[in-house]
Amino acid sequence: MVSEHGSDRPRSPAAGTDPLGDPFLRTCFAVPVPPAAFLHRPRLTRRLGRVPDTPLTVVDGCAGAGKTLLVADWAARLERPVAWFTVDSCGRAPGVFWAYLLEALRASGAEELQDIGAPADAGTVDHGLLTRLAARLDARDRPVTVVLDAYDRVTALEITDQLGFVLHHAGRGLRLVLVTRVEPTLPLHRCRADGTLTEIRDAELAFTPEEAAALLELHGLHLGHDAVRALVARTRGWAAGLRLCALAARQSGDPEKYLKEFEAGQSTIADFLLAEVLERQPPATQDLLLRVSVLDRFCPDLADALTGRRDAGPVLAELHRSNAFVEYLGHAWYRLHPLFAEILKAHLRMRLPGLESELHRRAARWLRHAGPLSDTLAHGAAAGDWEFTARALVDDLALGQFFTGLRSGDLDALFARMPPGATGPEADLVRAARELAGPDRDRACVHLERARRASARAGPGRAEVRLGCALLDTLDARLAGAPDRAEHAARTARELWRDLPAALLDRHPELPALLRTHLGAARLWAGRFDDARAVLSEAAAGRDAATAPPREEALGLLALIDLLTGWPTRAERAALAALADAERFSLAEPAGLDLVHPVLAAVAVDRDELDDAQALLDRAAAVRPVPPDPVTAACRVIARACLQLARGRTEAALETAGTAVPAAVASPWAEDRTALVVAAAHLAEGRPETAVEVLRDAVGRDAACTVAAARAHLAAGDPDAALHLLDRLPADRSGGPAVTVRALLVRAEAAVLRGDPATARRLAVRALADARRERLRRPLLEAGPSLRRLLRSDVLQGALRSGPADRPGARGRIPPRTARQTALVVEELSGRERDVLRRLARMMSTEEIAADLFVSVNTVKTHLKSAYRKLGVNRRSDAVHRARELRLL
Amino acid sequence: MRYEIRVDGQMSETLAKAFPELDHVVMSGQTVLFGPVVDEAHLYGLLARCRSLGLRVLEMRRVPE
Numbered sequence: 040m041v042s043e044h045g046s047d048r049p050r051s052p053a054a055g056t057d058p059l060g061d062p063f064l065r066t067c068f069a070v071p072v073p074p075a076a077f078l079h080r081p082r083l084t085r086r087l088g089r090v091p092d093t094p095l096t097v098v099d100g101c102a103g104a105g106k107t108l109l110v111a112d113w114a115a116r117l118e119r120p121v122a123w124f125t126v127d128s129c130g131r132a133p134g135v136f137w138a139y140l141l142e143a144l145r146a147s148g149a150e151e152l153q154d155i156g157a158p159a160d161a162g163t164v165d166h167g168l169l170t171r172l173a174a175r176l177d178a179r180d181r182p183v184t185v186v187l188d189a190y191d192r193v194t195a196l197e198i199t200d201q202l203g204f205v206l207h208h209a210g211r212g213l214r215l216v217l218v219t220r221v222e223p224t225l226p227l228h229r230c231r232a233d234g235t236l237t238e239i240r241d242a243e244l245a246f247t248p249e250e251a252a253a254l255l256e257l258h259g260l261h262l263g264h265d266a267v268r269a270l271v272a273r274t275r276g277w278a279a280g281l282r283l284c285a286l287a288a289r290q291s292g293d294p295e296k297y298l299k300e301f302e303a304g305q306s307t308i309a310d311f312l313l314a315e316v317l318e319r320q321p322p323a324t325q326d327l328l329l330r331v332s333v334l335d336r337f338c339p340d341l342a343d344a345l346t347g348r349r350d351a352g353p354v355l356a357e358l359h360r361s362n363a364f365v366e367y368l369g370h371a372w373y374r375l376h377p378l379f380a381e382i383l384k385a386h387l388r389m390r391l392p393g394l395e396s397e398l399h400r401r402a403a404r405w406l407r408h409a410g411p412l413s414d415t416l417a418h419g420a421a422a423g424d425w426e427f428t429a430r431a432l433v434d435d436l437a438l439g440q441f442f443t444g445l446r447s448g449d450l451d452a453l454f455a456r457m458p459p460g461a462t463g464p465e466a467d468l469v470r471a472a473r474e475l476a477g478p479d480r481d482r483a484c485v486h487l488e489r490a491r492r493a494s495a496r497a498g499p500g501r502a503e504v505r506l507g508c509a510l511l512d513t514l515d516a517r518l519a520g521a522p523d524r525a526e527h528a529a530r531t532a533r534e535l536w537r538d539l540p541a542a543l544l545d546r547h548p549e550l551p552a553l554l555r556t557h558l559g560a561a562r563l564w565a566g567r568f569d570d571a572r573a574v575l576s577e578a579a580a581g582r583d584a585a586t587a588p589p590r591e592e593a594l595g596l597l598a599l600i601d602l603l604t605g606w607p608t609r610a611e612r613a614a615l616a617a618l619a620d621a622e623r624f625s626l627a628e629p630a631g632l633d634l635v636h637p638v639l640a641a642v643a644v645d646r647d648e649l650d651d652a653q654a655l656l657d658r659a660a661a662v663r664p665v666p667p668d669p670v671t672a673a674c675r676v677i678a679r680a681c682l683q684l685a686r687g688r689t690e691a692a693l694e695t696a697g698t699a700v701p702a703a704v705a706s707p708w709a710e711d712r713t714a715l716v717v718a719a720a721h722l723a724e725g726r727p728e729t730a731v732e733v734l735r736d737a738v739g740r741d742a743a744c745t746v747a748a749a750r751a752h753l754a755a756g757d758p759d760a761a762l763h764l765l766d767r768l769p770a771d772r773s774g775g776p777a778v779t780v781r782a783l784l785v786r787a788e789a790a791v792l793r794g795d796p797a798t799a800r801r802l803a804v805r806a807l808a809d810a811r812r813e814r815l816r817r818p819l820l821e822a823g824p825s826l827r828r829l830l831r832s833d834v835l836q837g838a839l840r841s842g843p844a845d846r847p848g849a850r851g852r853i854p855p856r857t858a859r860q861t862a863l864v865v866e867e868l869s870g871r872e873r874d875v876l877r878r879l880a881r882m883m884s885t886e887e888i889a890a891d892l893f894v895s896v897n898t899v900k901t902h903l904k905s906a907y908r909k910l911g912v913n914r915r916s917d918a919v920h921r922a923r924e925l926r927l928l
Numbered sequence: 929m930r931y932e933i934r935v936d937g938q939m940s941e942t943l944a945k946a947f948p949e950l951d952h953v954v955m956s957g958q959t960v961l962f963g964p965v966v967d968e969a970h971l972y973g974l975l976a977r978c979r980s981l982g983l984r985v986l987e988m989r990r991v992p993e
Contacts, residue, residue, distance in 0.1 A: 101979060102979060103982050220980075221979075277982075307936065307937030307940075307943065307982075309981070310939060310981070310982075311937075311940065314940060377980060378981070381980045381981050382981060382982075384946070385942050385943050385946040385981075388945055
């Protein structure tokens with residue numbers, strides 16, 4: 040029986056594209072196989088045949104109405120493959136739903152969908168992904184047919200909206216068939232009105248007397264016309280009722296009499312007939328049916344594990360052949376008809392009370408060795424066997440899935456039910472992982488310590504448990520700002536790696552990705568930029584969905600290193616790459632992006648795009664009010680303080696810089712950057728000596744601080760001391776353009792003060808050219824008064840215009856919002872120009888402004904022209920906009 | 929709140945076990961399930977359970993406490 044369906048195997052998903060790495064998923068993509076006694080109903084398949092004409096078909100009927108097999112029968116007769124997807128628990132989460140649906144599409148041969156991305160977060164799907172999907176489908180020559188069976192299991196309302204969006208925009212590239220017990224919330228009335236909907240509902244699904252007669256014939260029952268009519272009336276043509284009726288009647292010995300009695304009865308049909316049919320099965324078959332009712336799907340071996348016998352193979356084949364209870368999914372897997380499964384479960388509870396959890400336990404144990412982890416965990420949890428369930432998770436090395444991947448939400452929800460009484464190192468590891476992944480991070484160390492002790496009590500402990508400990512320890516240490524502990528834990532993890540089977544490790548790419556990212560963050564906190572970069576680059580290299588959050592986090596950390604070493608454009612590029620990756624994998628506001636916004640804000644401050652910087656910082660604080668780790672906390676403090684400095688709010692900047700960032704070990708760069716802000720505040724307030732004092736420790740250690748100290752010396756009127764400091768800065772540690780531009784400007788200003796205008800001009804030209812490449816404006820605005828005069832001089836601006844052109848590569852990825860060409864140095868507006876601009880901002884006309892200011896119209900025009908030139912614009916609205924941006928109004 | 933759900937046909941004792949939180953009474957050609965319903969979610973859950981057991985709901989009404 041099983042072998043003859045060999046050709047019906049659905050195409051297995053291509054390696055590496057399966058979102059869950061789960062071969063059992065294929066049973067969700069399998070077109071159910073109609074049994075031998077299935078009645079082909081041309082009247083209905085013809086209606087479905089109209090599908091190529093309507094984008095949407097809804098087969099909408101009660102349980103047991105024969106919806107699934109009708110569509111399966113139709114699909115099997117089509118010439119081209121159908122993407123079939125039986126919705127299960129994934130209907131609760133849009134991310135998982137779309138990941139599976141995309142997989143079903145790819146498995147059906149829609150090759151052009153390979154590179155459109157996939158959701159990596161269970162709860163969300165990016166709108167961009169849906170748009171790409173719709174566009175690719177729209178571009179197809181012939182439509183792809185998608186069948187979503189059991190669509191009533193979709194409980195997340197947004198999924199239906201998203202499906203409606205894709206359907207609407209896929210044009211004629213998508214034909215969607217929904218098989219459901221509940222009417223979907225799509226705008227069906229509109230589709231009905233414009234004729235784009237085919238509906239098959241209960242009334243049509245009901246068997247006509249002719250069809251019922253044919254079905255009964257297939258079951259070996261030859262009834263008279265009146266008997267069939269009476270039967271159809273009693274069952275209302277309900278497929279499940281007719282099927283059970285045929286089985287019960289045939290088994291009764293006297294079908295005619297049996298049916299007469301049934302017609303006169305008043306019982307609920309399925310309930311009554313199922314009990315009758317079940318009653319007449321051999322005891323072994325009854326026992327098997329009751330026991331497998333706890334399973335969503337099963338193969339003979341799994342059924343045997345539940346019965347403790349070895350007869351499930353032939354029993355299941357016979358049940359399928361006689362069209363009783365079971366459906367065949369291919370690959371030797373079956374499932375109970377959903378209607379019968381529910382009723383059988385009620386019988387199980389009645390006849391074998393208390394056995395249910397034991398059955399779940401047996402199923403979990405069988406699946407532990409041969410099935411998908413998610414099913415193992417579900418049955419382990421249903422059995423209430425939490426030690427086993429936690430152990431299954433830890434032994435599968437799946438602890439990392441609490442932090443990344445589609446399963447994280449499911450895992451969290453599943454183990455949320457774990458009672459405090461569950462013991463063992465694995466249970467404590469699971470608790471620690473949930474706490475570290477959620478808001479209760481402080482409590483994690485207690486459980487982590489308990490797991491470690493429990494595992495150590497019996498010798499060195501199992502490698503799986505120790506690896507779990509090492510992973511969580513690395514994360515915990517990183518969050519606590521304890522780089523040495525993180526380093527130690529990561530080393531332990533690497534050593535354990537060798538003791539564990541390679542095949543198991545290969546299934547968990549998230550594990551090394553998480554370890555590397557956490558280790559990189561810890562190294563970054565310790566100021567070991569090169570070592571951090573080495574591991575973070577590896578973590579940032581992947582491309583799959585399972586590792587998306589740690590990858591984006593690694594990109595954010597790399598961006599911060601670039602920022603701290605003075606490479607704003609590189610920092611921006613890495614940060615934008617993280618954002619693009621998050622979009623590709625539909626991560627809405629993932630933890631991995633926590634660093635991206637403050638880093639981009641700091642870059643914006645250096646470019647004097649202060650409103651953008653403010654918006655980015657506001658966004659970061661809104662998404663996650665409490666920064667998750669010391670690195671992010673420090674980065675936010677520094678970016679905010681720099682913004683306040685740039686706005687001239689030195690008191691506020693000093694206060695911000697004084698914000699304590701809790702960490703086990705202080706971070707050298709966090710301290711240096713704080714000193715930098717404090718020194719700049721003192722400098723702005725005219726206290727250069729204090730500024731020099733604040734930077735004393737950092738000089739020589741950090742290039743930016745050394746340059747800042749040199750600038751303070753200059754402000755104190757000591758160009759020689761400034762140059763001396765700069766000369767001592769080693770060339771290989773001079774930092775990127777954000778540092779070198781500032782150093783050049785200090786040197787130029789020193790040259791002015793020493794009465795060497797030629798050198799000053801030469802240095803200033805270099806500084807301006809470098810600044811323009813990186814679009815740096817803040818260093819120029821910070822320059823002392825004598826230098827600003829030089830920078831504004833026409834000679835210099837002229838030299839710059841003929842200077843090096845912008846590198847195209849550096850600009851390519853900058854969002855258009857900030858890519859505006861702007862003059863490098865803003866010449867201060869005169870009082871009159873300001874007056875004119877202010878009135879312009881109030882929407883006054885030139886004439887009105889002239890009257891208001893008691894000057895001629897021509898004078899207003901002259902002021903305007905001059906203001907336009909200084910602001911680098913040529914339109915009124917732009918002038919107002921730009922002046923607001925620069926806070927000139 | 930308390931509800932009464934009237935379904936078509938006489939339910940067996942076994943099937944009634946699928947609604948352990950409700951009492952039931954079987955009458956001519958119909959079964960009435962009745963009892964406390966926690967909230968809307970529970971109510972819709974009961975309807976879905978009827979649907980998945982192949983029961984035809986004839987009437988459903990809230991009854992005074």
